[in-house]
């Protein structure tokens with residue numbers, strides 16, 4: 001798998017925006033997350049039909065908890081042609097500081113157009129180009145074919161399954177991973 005570093009540029013939050021082919025990944029700033037959580041519409045942002053999704057609330061909560069976006073988001077997926085927000089994506093850095101974990105969501109009317117794949121590819125390229133980041137994982141329900149397909153198309157590989165407790169129910173999750181490919185000095 002190649003991890004091309006996409007062009008990035010500075011954003012007022014101090015977290016880089018990432019270019020993702022038809023999308024731009026724009027960090028979600030704290031005031032915007034606050035407004036969305038109370039059902040207000042932030043000025044200057046345009047939301048595609050279907051927004052917010054049922055995942056938006058958790059994404060905004062995470063921004064609130066962290067008091068802003070982290071090093072790798074979460075980001076809005078913004079469609080370049082019309083400036084509409086079609087989803088969210090982010091990568092949290094796990095306890096082992098060299099590992100990230102990605103999550104993403106696209107509004108339902110925009111499913112099947114390749115947006116999640118483009119966003120994930122770009123984010124993986126960006127995260128794994130960082131010198132300290134070695135591995136990124138993604139998890140989804142075993143039978144969530146669309147999400148698994150996104151991971152595979154973005155170049156991630158299957159690495160196993162695990163049981164997890166979600167809202168008091170045991171669910172079977174599948175885990176995919178991607179690695180930074182670096183030349184390791186031999187001496």
Ligand SMILES: CC(C)(COP(=O)(O)OP(=O)(O)OC[C@H]1O[C@@H](n2cnc3c(N)ncnc32)[C@H](O)[C@@H]1OP(=O)(O)O)[C@@H](O)C(=O)NCCC(=O)NCCS
Nearest residue numbers: 104105106111112113114115116117139140145146147149
């Ligand atoms: C999963 C999700 C992000 C996919 O977004 P998307 O923009 O539609 O994804 P893409 O268009 O890039 O790719 C979807 C792929 O899954 C395939 N797919 C979708 N539903 C499928 C199904 N039921 N069976 C088989 N393949 C399916 C599509 O055909 C496409 O593959 P292809 O390009 O080879 O044809 C979107 O459905 C979503 O937001 N779901 C709710 C949130 C979620 O589940 N997030 C993932 C948690 S980690």
